[in-house]
Every structure is written in C-alpha cells, then in structure tokens.
Amino acid sequence: MNRSESRSLPLTKRGLNFEMLMWIFTRLTALAMYALILFAIIGALIMGARQDMNLADVLRWGFMPNSPHVQSTDVPDLGPWSTPFWRIVASGLLLIATAHGVHGLVVIADDYIVTPRGRNTVRGISIAFMLMMSFIGLYVIWTS
Amino acid sequence: MPNVHQFDVVVVGAGGAGLMAGLYSSRGAKTAVISKLYPTRSHTGAAQGGISAAFGNLEEDKPEWHTYDSVKGSDYLGDQDAIEFMCEEAPQAVLELEHMGLPFDRTPEGRISQRPFGGHTNNVTGKPVRRACHAADRTGHMILQTLYQQCLKNKVTFFDEYQVLDFLIVNRRTAGIVAVELATGEFHTFHAKAVIFATGGHGRIFEVTSNAYAYTGDGAALLLRRGIPLEDMEFFQFHPTGIYKLGILITEGVRGEGGVLINGKGERFMPKYAPTVKDLASRDVVSRAIYTEIREGRGVNSSNYVWLDARPESIARYAAEDGRTNPDGSPYVLSGEQLLAKVPDIIDFCRVYLGVDPLTQMMPTQPTAHYTMGGIPTNKFGEVVIDESNAVFPGLYAAGECACVSVHGANRLGTNSLLDLIVFGKHAGLKAAEYAQQADFEPLPPDPQADSRAQFEKLRNGSGKENAFDITTEMKKVMFDLVGIYRNEKGMQEAITKLDQLKERFQHVKVTDRGRIFNTELFHTWELGNMLDVSEVVAKCALNRRESRGGHSREDFPNRDDSDWLKHTLAWQKNGGVEIRYKPVVITKYPPKERVY
Amino acid sequence: MGLNRNVSLSTALRYKGQGPFLSFILHRIGGLGMAVFITIHILSVYIEALGWKIGDILNDIYMNWAFQIFIFFCVLFHAINGLRITLLDLFPRLSTYHREALWIEWALFLPVFGLSVIVILATAVGG
Amino acid sequence: MQVTLKIFRYNPEVDKKIHYETYNFEAQETDRILDLLEHVKGYFDGTLSFRRSCAHGVCGSDAMRINGRNMLACKVLVRDVGGQITIEPLLGLKIQKDLIVDMEPFFDNYKKVLPWFINDSPLPADERERLQSPQQRARFDDTTKCILCAACTTSCPTFWANDDYLGPAAIVTAHRFIYDSRDEAAAERLHILSETSGVARCHTAYNCTLACPREIEITRAIGELKMSMITGKLD
Ligand SMILES: Cc1cc2nc3c(=O)[nH]c(=O)nc-3n(C[C@H](O)[C@H](O)[C@H](O)COP(=O)(O)OP(=O)(O)OC[C@H]3O[C@@H](n4cnc5c(N)ncnc54)[C@H](O)[C@@H]3O)c2cc1C
Ligand code: HEM
Ligand code: SF4
Ligand code: F3S
Numbered sequence A: 001m002n003r004s005e006s007r008s009l010p011l012t013k014r015g016l017n018f019e020m021l022m023w024i025f026t027r028l029t030a031l032a033m034y035a036l037i038l039f040a041i042i043g044a045l046i047m048g049a050r051q052d053m054n055l056a057d058v059l060r061w062g063f064m065p066n067s068p069h070v071q072s073t074d075v076p077d078l079g080p081w082s083t084p085f086w087r088i089v090a091s092g093l094l095l096i097a098t099a100h101g102v103h104g105l106v107v108i109a110d111d112y113i114v115t116p117r118g119r120n121t122v123r124g125i126s127i128a129f130m131l132m133m134s135f136i137g138l139y140v141i142w143t144s
Numbered sequence B: 001m002p003n004v005h006q007f008d009v010v011v012v013g014a015g016g017a018g019l020m021a022g023l024y025s026s027r028g029a030k031t032a033v034i035s036k037l038y039p040t041r042s043h044t045g046a047a048q049g050g051i052s053a054a055f056g057n058l059e060e061d062k063p064e065w066h067t068y069d070s071v072k073g074s075d076y077l078g079d080q081d082a083i084e085f086m087c088e089e090a091p092q093a094v095l096e097l098e099h100m101g102l103p104f105d106r107t108p109e110g111r112i113s114q115r116p117f118g119g120h121t122n123n124v125t126g127k128p129v130r131r132a133c134h135a136a137d138r139t140g141h142m143i144l145q146t147l148y149q150q151c152l153k154n155k156v157t158f159f160d161e162y163q164v165l166d167f168l169i170v171n172r173r174t175a176g177i178v179a180v181e182l183a184t185g186e187f188h189t190f191h192a193k194a195v196i197f198a199t200g201g202h203g204r205i206f207e208v209t210s211n212a213y214a215y216t217g218d219g220a221a222l223l224l225r226r227g228i229p230l231e232d233m234e235f236f237q238f239h240p241t242g243i244y245k246l247g248i249l250i251t252e253g254v255r256g257e258g259g260v261l262i263n264g265k266g267e268r269f270m271p272k273y274a275p276t277v278k279d280l281a282s283r284d285v286v287s288r289a290i291y292t293e294i295r296e297g298r299g300v301n302s303s304n305y306v307w308l309d310a311r312p313e314s315i316a317r318y319a320a321e322d323g324r325t326n327p328d329g330s331p332y333v334l335s336g337e338q339l340l341a342k343v344p345d346i347i348d349f350c351r352v353y354l355g356v357d358p359l360t361q362m363m364p365t366q367p368t369a370h371y372t373m374g375g376i377p378t379n380k381f382g383e384v385v386i387d388e389s390n391a392v393f394p395g396l397y398a399a400g401e402c403a404c405v406s407v408h409g410a411n412r413l414g415t416n417s418l419l420d421l422i423v424f425g426k427h428a429g430l431k432a433a434e435y436a437q438q439a440d441f442e443p444l445p446p447d448p449q450a451d452s453r454a455q456f457e458k459l460r461n462g463s464g465k466e467n468a469f470d471i472t473t474e475m476k477k478v479m480f481d482l483v484g485i486y487r488n489e490k491g492m493q494e495a496i497t498k499l500d501q502l503k504e505r506f507q508h509v510k511v512t513d514r515g516r517i518f519n520t521e522l523f524h525t526w527e528l529g530n531m532l533d534v535s536e537v538v539a540k541c542a543l544n545r546r547e548s549r550g551g552h553s554r555e556d557f558p559n560r561d562d563s564d565w566l567k568h569t570l571a572w573q574k575n576g577g578v579e580i581r582y583k584p585v586v587i588t589k590y591p592p593k594e595r596v597y
Numbered sequence C: 001m002g003l004n005r006n007v008s009l010s011t012a013l014r015y016k017g018q019g020p021f022l023s024f025i026l027h028r029i030g031g032l033g034m035a036v037f038i039t040i041h042i043l044s045v046y047i048e049a050l051g052w053k054i055g056d057i058l059n060d061i062y063m064n065w066a067f068q069i070f071i072f073f074c075v076l077f078h079a080i081n082g083l084r085i086t087l088l089d090l091f092p093r094l095s096t097y098h099r100e101a102l103w104i105e106w107a108l109f110l111p112v113f114g115l116s117v118i119v120i121l122a123t124a125v126g127g
Numbered sequence D: 001m002q003v004t005l006k007i008f009r010y011n012p013e014v015d016k017k018i019h020y021e022t023y024n025f026e027a028q029e030t031d032r033i034l035d036l037l038e039h040v041k042g043y044f045d046g047t048l049s050f051r052r053s054c055a056h057g058v059c060g061s062d063a064m065r066i067n068g069r070n071m072l073a074c075k076v077l078v079r080d081v082g083g084q085i086t087i088e089p090l091l092g093l094k095i096q097k098d099l100i101v102d103m104e105p106f107f108d109n110y111k112k113v114l115p116w117f118i119n120d121s122p123l124p125a126d127e128r129e130r131l132q133s134p135q136q137r138a139r140f141d142d143t144t145k146c147i148l149c150a151a152c153t154t155s156c157p158t159f160w161a162n163d164d165y166l167g168p169a170a171i172v173t174a175h176r177f178i179y180d181s182r183d184e185a186a187a188e189r190l191h192i193l194s195e196t197s198g199v200a201r202c203h204t205a206y207n208c209t210l211a212c213p214r215e216i217e218i219t220r221a222i223g224e225l226k227m228s229m230i231t232g233k234l235d
C-alpha cells in the first residue's frame, strides 16, 4: 500500500506556468515588501528618526526610503538618508511594488476580460506601463 | 416530424440503475440516457449506509450466507435463482465500482471497509456480520457520482431534465418513448429498439417518507397504462428509523455501529422481538416492533415515536451487554469523533432539522416509508416479463427500484438495493444492447405524441374545482394510515373508496400555469396522476393478500401462509380497474421456514 | 431564452457575504487606490523635476485630510489583509481558522487606523 | 408563526421585467423554506417554479438566495432565518423562470476538469481493490461530499464577473481526484487548473466556503491545489 510513499510531481508536471508563478510572486513580493519596509523603518530609527520625525513621516519613509520623503522633517542632515545604499533599497522596493501592483491590475482585468485577445492586450499595456513606471521611478530616486 | 431522435437503446432514469445500464449499453449500442432530474440529483444519492458484498474483509463471510440472509429477509418471497445470482455477483460488482474510483472507506490493511447491517448474519453463529461496504454515510452519493463520472468519461449521451411520459408499443414490441423537455415544454419522440426503465420508486404516496419528491412512480404508472403488469406492489418497506415527522432517514448503519432503540420508558426493547441480532433484525421486524411499542403505550411521551440512542457511552454499554467486540477481540467502543467520521451526515441532519446533537442526545425516530419492493416484473437479465409464464416483452427492460426481479421479495435487506442497481442495471444494459444489435427498429406510430398531448390537455382543461395539493396531501395520509405498516380489511376498503374519490376529484384539477417553459405545475400534476394509479394498485394488491409477510402485515391475518400465499402478485390496469393474478415463486435451495432473528 | 446572467455591481455588493467578502472588496479598493496614487505621485515628481509646475494642485490634494485618511486606509488595510491572505495561501491548512484570522486582522487594523485618523484630523484642525 | 415571503418572479413568456411577489401565511418554526415554497405553489400561485427533489439537502436541486445568501431551501428552517424571508435565484447564471436558472454553464465547467477517475495501470495481481490506507482515503474525504448544487460557484465574485472561471465546484471535484492516491491524472488536472480561468481567479473571498451546504472547506481545497502547483507535493 506504500503507506510511506509521498506523492509528488516533477517541476514540469505540476502546472507551474506563468500564471501560477505570478501568483506565488505576488505572495512573495508581499512578504518582501514587509521585510523591506520594516528594514527601512528600523534604519530610520537607527538614524535618529525618534527625535526628528513624527510617525507619519517614518511611515512615509518606510514605504519608500527616498530622501525627499524626509525633506520636510526636522532631520538635520539628509546625507545618511540619501546614500547609494538607501537608493538601492528604494529601487528594490520600487521595482517590487511596481511589479506587484501592475500584476495586481492584470489580475483584476483578467477577472473581467476573458477573450485571449483582450487578455493579451492588457498584458501588453501592463508590461509597457510597468517598464515606464520603473524607469521614471528609478530616475526620480537616483536624481533626487 | 419535429423532435424525433433515434437511438438503439434509450435508458429512462439516471440513478444508479440507469447509469449502470447506460454505461454498459453504450459500449455495444447507440444509447441515450433520459432523466427528469440532472443525473447527480437522482435519489440514489440519498442512500446512506452501504452496499453489500460477502468479501469477508473483516471477518469470515461468504456469498452463500448472503444468499440465505436475503432469502430469509425476503420472507421467502424472493426468487432464489435471482437472489443467488445477485449475491454471487456482488463481490465482483463492488470491486468494479472500486476500480471505477469509488472512494470506499478502508480497513487498516487498505481494503474496502465493511459494517454490520440489519439481517446480515454469520449463518453459523447467527451473529451480525460486517458485509456492508461503505463510504461514510453517503455510499449512494458516491455510487451516483462515480457512475455519472464514468458515463461522462465514456461519452454517454444524456438528455437532462426531460420527463418521460409515454412508452410506445408497435406490433407488440418496443418502438420508443415520448418525453417532454422541461425547459421548453416541447415534446420529443425517442425512436428506439430497446428501452430500459430505471425510474426509481414511488415512496411519495405515503405521508411520512424518506423518499424524494421525484419518487412518484412514473415508470411503473406509465407502463401500467400501456398494459404491462406490476408485481408484488403490496410490499412496501417501512424503515424503522426516520426522523420524527420529517421521515428523513437515519441509516441502519447507526445501529450497525452500535446504536440501539429505546422506548418511552427508557427500555431497550429489541431483544424482546429479536433475541439474537436485536436492533439489527430485518427492517419489517424492527418497524413492527416499534409500532407495537407505540400502540401499547410505550412511545415517547405517549406519542408515536421512540428514541434511537447512539451516544458513545450508550454504544459502549450496550456493546458490552451484547458481548460485541472488535475483530481483534478488544471491547467495542466508539468515540464521538469516530461516530462523526462514520455517520457525519446523519449527525448533520439531526442538528439541522431537529436541533438535536446525537453525540449527547437521543434521536426521536419513527418508521418511515422507504422502499418499493414491488414494481415492473423482470427476470434476472432485466428483461420485462409480462405474464404468469414469464413471457418476455421484446425490447423492454427495467432495473433498480422500479423493477421487481424479485430479489427483495416481501422485505428488502438493507444494502441490497444498491447491489441490485449495480448488478441488474449492468445486465439490463448488456441485454438491451445485445437485443438492439440483432433487432430492427419498429416503425413509429402515426402520431406518437398524441397520447401524451392528450394527457396534458386534460390537465390544462379541468374544471378547476379541485386543488392538486389537497389531493396529494389526502392521498398520502390515506396511504400511510390505512395501507401503511399495519393493514386490515376494513381500513384498506376505506382506503380504496377514498382513493376512488380522490381519482374522481383529480379529474377536476386544473393547471393554472398556461406556459411552456418549466411548467413545473403541469409536470407535478401529471405525477400526481401516476401516484394515484400506483396507490390504487398497492391498496388493491394488499387487500387481496390475506396473510402477513415481510413488509405486508395484516392485523386480521397475522401469520404467514405459505400454502396459499407463497406466490407473486401480478396486477394489470384493466377497464378502469385492477386485475390481479398470481405467479409462483422460484425456490431452489432454501425451503421456507419460520423466520426468527 | 431567459434573463441575462449579468450581475451588476450593486447586486454583487448586496450579496450577504461575510467578513472575508468584505475584506476582499476592501483589499481590491486598497490595491487599486495605491496603484493610482503611486502612479500619479511618481509622475508628478518626475514632471516637476522636468520643470513643469503642476505640483501645486496635486500637493493641495495630497495634503487634504480626507485624501490622507483614504490613502492611509488603502495602505494599511491592503498591507494587513495582504499578510493574512499570504499566510492562508502559503499554509492552506490554516484556512480552517479563517474566521479567527479575520478577527486578528481587525484587531490589528482598527486601533492603528483609528489612532491615525485621530492624528490626521488633529493635525488638520490644528494646522 | 406568521411569515412574509418575498419571492423573485420572472416568467419569460409573460413578464417583460422581473418583479417580486409577497405572500403572508402561517407557518411553523421548524418548517423548511422549501416547505414554504411548496405551500405558495400549492395554494397561492401554481406558476411559481423552482427545482427540488430530496428535501433533505443531499441532491443539490434547490440552491437559491435566501435573505441575500446562497443556501439550500430544504436545509434552512424558518427558525434559522426568521419570519421575513426574501427568496431570489442564484446569481451569475441565466434565469429561465422564477427561481430556476440555467445550469449548463455550471456543468460545462465541471466537465472541464476531467471529473472522472483515471488509472490505466493494471489492477493488483489478485484483481481485487487498489489498496489505499485510511489516511490516504481521509486526504480527500472533504471534497467527495460535493452534491453539485452550485451554491458556491454562484456566490463567487469572480464567477459573477465571468463564467469562464471554472468556479469552486469544478475545482472541488478536481481536488477530489488529484489527492486520491489511486488516481494517475493529477498532472493533467493541475495543468487545466493552472490556466488563467483556473485557481488563479480565486481571491479568497470565502463566499463559497460559507455558502456550501455540505460544509466543504472549499477555499482551503483551492489553496491546497495552488500550493501543490508550486511545490509539486500531493500529500
Ligand atoms: C434515504 C435512503 C437511504 C437509502 N440507503 C440505502 C442503503 O444504504 N443501501 C441500499 O442498498 N439502498 C439504500 N436505499 C435504497 C436505494 O438508494 C434506492 O432504492 C436506489 O437508489 C434506487 O435507485 P434507482 O436507480 O432505481 O433510482 P433513482 O436513483 O431514484 O433514479 C431514478 C431516476 O429516474 C428518473 N426518472 C424518474 N421518473 C422519470 C420520468 N418520468 N422521466 C424521466 N426520468 C425519470 C429520475 O430523474 C432519476 O434519474 C436508500 C434509499 C433512501 C431513500
Ligand atoms: C505590504 C505591502 C503589500 C502586501 C502585503 C500586499 C499583498 C497583496 C496580496 C496578497 C495580493 C493578492 C490578493 C489576491 O490575489 O486576491 C495583493 C494584490 C494586489 N496588490 Fe498588494 N500588497 C502590498 C502592497 C501593494 C502595493 C504597494 C500596491 C500598489 C502599487 C499593491 C497593489 C495590489 C493590487 C492592485 C492587487 C490586486 C488586487 C486584487 O486582486 O483584488 N499592493 N496584494
Ligand atoms: S462544493 Fe458545496 S456548494 Fe459547491 S457545489 Fe459542491 S456541495 Fe454545492
Ligand atoms: S468565493 Fe470565489 S474567490 Fe475563491 S474563495 Fe471562493 S472561489
């Protein structure tokens, strides 16, 4: 009866297609965003946010660790907040959020648009949109 | 002609029997399965407890014991050749279901699990034996699903939600059937070489019943109107444990797992009536015992119900009292969780409909009309036989609850019906396909739909003085009270008079819905006509049989009378009345003797 | 034959789903809200960097307290609910406790959101 | 007690538009909603149409919206919902007459997931049952309970948006076979479910799970399938 035998399917046979990859991608990016946001908030606290920033500003920084987000606070020196390190973190968060968000829009569209043509159109537009937002976002992060 | 379809074989009904027949017939002939319900909604899906086969997966068992138990259960009215055939085929038939993927519960060794059921015994010790193969308490559901799925896999053609109205006979042979499509109200003629009826029973003629609304005896009634007789219609099974007032079934499996019946005084009463197997005696015996308790004032609250006690501590106590053990010899106990795993639906029914939790409370139960032993007479190949000499009607077949093979005789053993569906459904399918391969189509009659149309016209054009629902309610009450568990001459005479009046009143019913699309009022009213016809046959056959046997218990003739009545009833509808004749019972190995449990 | 299968938005919203249905709707609103907000935000910063002055109008909107409450709702609810969904999805057997998961979610969301609303309103009135 | 039954009505042969009819009468607390419908049909308006058969929640004929939520009319008692009762047909399927909806798209989706047992390997040498341990059997027990009533699928917001989505009921059926240790077509089924109209369209709204009269943990089943596609594990 093979009581102990566990049933499993090889990579090519388990139905792991783009659709399901994106599904797990959405969950993983959700976790990644949590991790990065927490990371940015802890970073902010280490850099002295406790005296110099109110909660809303900390959160704003947390959701996008980009120096303009601390411009209007009491932080004396923006230097540590605009290092390449934080720009890289911000870029990571941006790319992840954009991919997650744009795919989220695709998911919603797929609920309502069912023709293959319609779906492909949505995908095309989404990819273009995602690339555009990513580039502009990176530009903003690295030039501010 | 509009809407004419041609198939070699047409199966009417998509329950266990119809699907099995369709599956087998479609392998050898062009087959259509027609059903007034979506197939998965057939009443086979309601069957709970199990399907019997003498595997002996848990303890010694053999097909001969199964045969003997069934013969004895039938109160010796079953045809022994057919019973032996069925019981011998049982293991193979159940294995076939397993091979089709049916998810039976399993023993620790990974085999099909089995549980005790009423009337199934070890012939040496007389003790209950585990013979019922089960999938929790939804065995029928799993059979129905599995067979439907296999039919889809094998691309069987279905006509769902088509109600069959008429059977076409040309040159004394089968020519086809007429059906109405519920969604459009259009008539369809199915031109066929062979027709298999598998339309289920007619338990809806009784007030308290475990049967579905669809159980209106359509197949039996429409054949009756075409001159085909019905066999043993007086034998109707009342299941001992229906939910009080509602009639919803509580499977015998609950008693199989150790539940016991308790009267209003808190006593376990079955040992008085069946000293050896007690609560697991056959159904007619238990139902009568309950009624006797009630009539002698020991119902609960002096009312007409008793308790079914399946609380884990009671199960353990009574099992110890009976010396029941597990196969390994340890004392038999059942925890609440185990009971929940074994009969989840029953527990759900009690909670939903009664607000009673069987794990901590006793369930109020009362006998409920349950199973049609009689029906369209067939031989063991599913061929319909139409007279005392068992002459076969060419191209006409029947299987399942609407048929009378007769393997159930005067009282069906629990779990034998599902077996009946599988075994005889299969053989009917095979035989019909075989017949269709060598037979030619009969020509269709000039206007095949004329009779069906006329029947509907009549219902549409009644005077409207009477209400169909009132007639239904009264019919059910008359049948349950006067032609129910206990019967007597006076009561049945009265019932027949009342049925006559009801039939007369039925002439004045008028269907108010003038539409075609899903005119359910029209279809249901037509079904009422069937129920009235069937009720009349049941009552008249019962009145005629002056003895008590199995499901037929006469207060005025309390004993079985083998010298005069060891014979099957055949009833024809003739000149507006019922003509009754008899045919012999096939007895091979087991001469009748007194029945004790 | 028969009536179209179309389910209008108002019919859909009137379905008496329970907690999870409501959070599904709010999650979707939150996700959409964020997507729209972030897009506009990035674009406006970009355009401003290019030297066009449309920022003032947008800034007025952003600083508006109602908008702040709305966007904060989107972010917070989407994030907390997203975590619930992610956990239930990655560990399906937890799904049996989906009711409890939802209670925990509201227990986290309501105080944080409530407090923030008070802060935002206080700042709006005060400033 | 007195009940007020407000019923959705639509007869394609006479009505241009849908409308509601209200019926007041005496009923018992322990009456099923189905009993009330039968009463209305018997004594108020014979044209009222709905499906029913078993009357105790095992055949799946009479799923409908009762007070705004999908239920089986035969499995809900007056005492469960109170005396003010609104009854409407299921959402997302064509309404054919009153409470009767077109089930074909529902069954079409069911048929897409290969809803039948597949095992082309030879039988065990003794030609008896394919062995399966009680634990292996228990693995898919929950999803064997489905009666195809459609209460789940027609409560799903994605299905309302499009009937291309396979819907929870079809997925439940696929689940029943995929986790059956005897079945050999898990890969094919997972492939079908992973298409855009498959499990990815489920957004864990739980309407299905909460509507299922058989109390199948549908959302969990869907989740298990999604994770099986990721990990390849079928236990
Ligand atoms: C609650 C309950 C529990 C039971 N438990 C058990 C058990 O544990 N073990 C056991 O062995 N037996 C049990 N039985 C008995 C057994 O389930 C039935 O006898 C059996 O399922 C009948 O099957 P069938 O195929 O003959 O009919 P059904 O499954 O009832 O099918 C009848 C079919 O005929 C169709 N039909 C009827 N009239 C027409 C028409 N005019 N036109 C077109 N189609 C029509 C219906 O749509 C349906 O598809 C139980 C019965 C009940 C009620
Ligand atoms: C911590 C942060 C976040 C978490 C935990 C999170 C989590 C999730 C999860 C789990 C889903 C899947 C829902 C489903 O399939 O039903 C989802 C969908 C979505 N997310 Fe996020 N997300 C986060 C941030 C964002 C951001 C920043 C955006 C905007 C750019 C966004 C936009 C979306 C959209 C549009 C969807 C689709 C909504 C739907 O299908 O209804 N999310 N999110
Ligand atoms: S899963 Fe539940 S709600 Fe859905 S069809 Fe099956 S029984 Fe009905
Ligand atoms: S309602 Fe629909 S979204 Fe998923 S959890 Fe059920 S299938």
Ligand code: FES
Pocket: D051, D052, D053, D054, D055, D056, D057, D058, D059, D060, D061, D062, D063, D072, D073, D074, D075
């Ligand atoms: S009538 Fe069968 S489920 Fe309600």
